[in-house]
Amino acid sequence: MPTDRDIVQLMFDFLQGKNAAGLIFDGPHPLSLTADQAWIAIHRIQELNCALSDTIERCGNCGDLYDSDSEGIYDESVSPFNFCGDPCRPEVCHAD
Numbered sequence: 001m002p003t004d005r006d007i008v009q010l011m012f013d014f015l016q017g018k019n020a021a022g023l024i025f026d027g028p029h030p031l032s033l034t035a036d037q038a039w040i041a042i043h044r045i046q047e048l049n050c051a052l053s054d055t056i057e058r059c060g061n062c063g064d065l066y067d068s069d070s071e072g073i074y075d076e077s078v079s080p081f082n083f084c085g086d087p088c089r090p091e092v093c094h095a096d
């Protein structure tokens with residue numbers, strides 16, 4: 001059973017021209033958005049309805065997706081403000 005994160009990841013990858021789901025097209029993959037463009041599309045869909053879980057966020061540092069229900073950090077004192085985990089927080093990244 002795919003998780004919400006799996007489903008959003010699949011959509012995120014699909015919008016960037018990847019096809020992990022093995023979908024069949026009449027020609028080449030019809031899409032090739034950048035990661036930022038793909039995330040804008042997903043974020044808008046999340047806001048519009050319940051088809052995609054709105055707890056799936058994109059890390060402001062590494063760009064990976066994560067489920068804010070069970071992982072990640074939200075910290076408005078830094079920018080970007082959402083991270084998949086401690087190693088991605090700017091003050092941790094630059095601590096060395």
Ligand SMILES: [Zn+2]
Nearest residue numbers: 059062084088
């Ligand atoms: Zn991250």
